[in-house]
Amino acid sequence: MHTQQQILDTLRLEQTGVPIYVQLREQFLRAMGAGALTPGDQMPTMRQVAVALRVDLNTVRHAYDDLEKLGALVLVRGRGSFVAEPAAALAGDVHESETDNLARQTLAAAAARGVDPLALANRIAALAAEKEEEFR
Structure with missing residues (x-):
């Protein structure tokens, strides 16, 4: 498990033409895939990400919403966003x-x-x- 600050320190935005929210979503997914973020870990708040990267809060919200739709994050009102448990295997x-x-x-x-x-x-x-x- 990494601290929220360690995760924030790894985030980078590039001028590649790829939308910022997509870059953020993909970086978080890579961190999850690499084990830097594990199920149950609390994500940095959207505001923390927005301030750290100097981007609009709605851009970060878009990335988090995508991650939630993918089942990678669980939003707990009043507590924050957490890395979701993996889905059960399909058959x-x-x-x-x-x-x-x-x-x-x-x-x-x-x-x-x-x-x-x-x-x-x-x-x-x-x-x-x-x-x-x-x-x-």
Whole structure:
């Protein structure tokens, strides 16, 4: 678990043409994927992020709303935003459909960023293998 200040210190905005809220959302998702933010961790407040990065509060709110819709965050009124517990594993046709949808979204995002889809697939496989080793 990292402190909120440590998380704030890792956030960076770049002049790439990618909307700020998307940059924030992706950075938080990467932190979750890397284990820097784990289920139950309290997120920095939207105001803290806005002040630290000198951006509009509504921009940060947009990123947090997206994370909540993705199921990555849980908003607890009066307490703050917390990293959500992972969803239960899907099975059968629902699993196949969701996997297909996520793969298509990922391929579209890769194409938009100029990333080779086969290189991305290989990297995902390598990361999944690393995760599997951690649980053994």
